[in-house]
Amino acid sequence: MACIGYARVSTTDQDLDIQNARLKAAGCEIIRSETGSGASRKGRSELDTIMQFLHAGDELVVLRLDRLGRSTRDVLNLVHELDEKGASLRVLEPEVTTAGSMGQMVVTILGMVADLELKFIKDRQRAGIDAAKAEGVYKGRKKNVDDAEIRRRIAAGTTKAQVARDLNVSRMTVYRALEGQDAQLDSI
Structure with missing residues (x-):
């Protein structure tokens, strides 16, 4: 029986x-x-690696359930996958394990609490952003790429998709930069 730990920070x-x-x-x-974010299991390669190599009798250990995930569905799916493999989950704070039926119920409740906590975090973040915008303080995230660089590359004949890949930005960022150019031309 292997005891495998999983730690995550956001x-x-x-x-x-x-x-x-x-x-x-x-x-x-x-x-x-x-x-990485605990809001979704997507993109968490270390957790995926653990899940691939767990065997019957193994135990996955996390400090708190929210370190495993903040989505009730993801947590329950993980517990189900562990159960199918014959493995179990142990949470250190509060001490609970899915090795028994009572533990699975407690993990379900803790998963719901983690999910609700994520919603509260997002609500507080949204309220803070709205308050900052109302005061004229919030300007959004600082741009990683200059709009002029995007427009220069497009003018040189590079496709929008290629510019996005080359500059490691979304295509929406490219379109916004080009909209800014259209707005400047309209004001002339």
Whole structure:
């Protein structure tokens, strides 16, 4: 039976050390960690790797359930996948395991709480942005790429999709830069 730890933080300015130390103290021989949102399971390659290699009798350990995910559906799907493999989930805070039927019920409730907490976070963020906009303080995120660079590349004959790939921006960013150009021409 392998005891595998999973640690996750949402942003690069957060620290994984506490989670890793607690997982090691809980007996995890292997600990995989990553930085990424818990709102969805998508794009979390370390978690995917763990799920691929878990076998019957293995145990996935997380410090808190919200480190595994903030979507009730994702958490329940993970628990179901673990159950199908004959593996279990152990949460350290509060101490709960899916090895028994009562543990699965508790994990379901904790998953719902994590999901609700994510909604509260988004609501607070939206309220803060709205308040900043009302005060004229919020200007949005600083641009990574100059609109003039996008327009120069388009004028040189590069396709919009290629410009987006080359500059590592979305195609919508390219279209917005070009809309800005149209607005400037209309004002002349």
